[in-house]
Amino acid sequence: MKFRRKSDDAEAAAEAEVPAEEAEPSTGPFDIDDLPEDDEQPRVDLGSMLVAPLPGLELRLQVDEDAEEVQAVVLAGPDGALELRAFAAPRGGDLWGEIRPRLAADYAQRGGTATEREGRFGTELMCQLTVRTPDGRTGTQPSRVIGVNGERWMLRATLMGPAAQSADGPGLWEDAIEQVVVRRGAQAMPVGAALPLAMPPRDQLTERPET
Template sequence: MRLRRKAVDADDVAVEGVAEETAGPDESAGPRDLAGAGPFDVDDLPEDGVARLDLGSLLVAPSDGRELRVQVDEASGAVRAVLLATDAGALELRAFAAPRNGDLWSEIRPQIAADAARRGGTATEREGRFGTELVCEVRLTRPDGQTGTQTSRVIGINGPRWLLRATLLGDPARDPETAGAWEAAIEQVAVRRGNHAMPVGEQLPLSLPEGATPRAVPAT
């Protein structure tokens, strides 16, 4: 598995110098067992034998068949998101600062729905493996000029002073009933909030793994 660094509005670049790991979520995982299930706070991470890649605020387990990528802002160079991707779909991961006692996910769901509506789309709530989530459908223009609809499933999970937002794209968004392996990948994530004060809703910082170096590859 390669770790690829994807710059926003720029070509992809691969990141070399990261050891390949194959330990990851159980591809046959069924309904969620809440007892001992993730995602985890880094301070409560169990000794489960899963090798996770340290990306700052997120520790992510690579899995067979999925390419681990990071999305980088071209202007600032800041890492904006972590993705697990295949030709059929992708899982985007971000974490945000949240109140110690609160339900940030319930507060921001209407904001996400309103944003979809502003773009001429829809957002529908459904109950899933992690509770209430949003299924968004937004019209977009493809690189070839054709218009289409992008479907995404936005999942929010409240943790101790953090919110993990996981967005599924492609097949796992269009067909939730067959997305168990993708949801299992979310359960393997650990979040590092840190002890410093941050405004509620601010994204927790991400970083490239130590020793990783970019290498240009053809855009996909």
């Protein structure tokens, strides 16, 4: 009969709990150079961002008509909207950690609140802002700001309306963020500068996926 030492048993148990051949699944948002080879998700090419037109959400663009420039990407649905913006960041830096306190201070200066919480993508902001409605009444505008640091870029995703209050567990909105691909490019840019967006082919912008 062969006896095993406790240390041997402990090592064997550890190996059984964490099999060497199993690796953590890769999740987005992705840098375009890190997109898995087997990824087959269709996306709309907007230059610095590739966005998946998920069922139930309509892809819209915020355009500065005077400058003829795309300012932001919006995915809109019956329960709110998701605004996506990408910015240049230093390699290996934490731009989201730097600007998060500034965003919170800006909300406070405007009479609102911004509270940090931990979510699917790390630390995020749950925000409330008092606004005046078109009929002259006072109301509360909720938003939820999520930041993701990437390879020389930072993605900022802002959930607005009822979608901002659905913060428990993964859902359609967070899945949409996870499917974003960022194309930073090799050009030098100031830290915090918005990555340039481009108009997609018209058929991609107007086409809606089946629900």
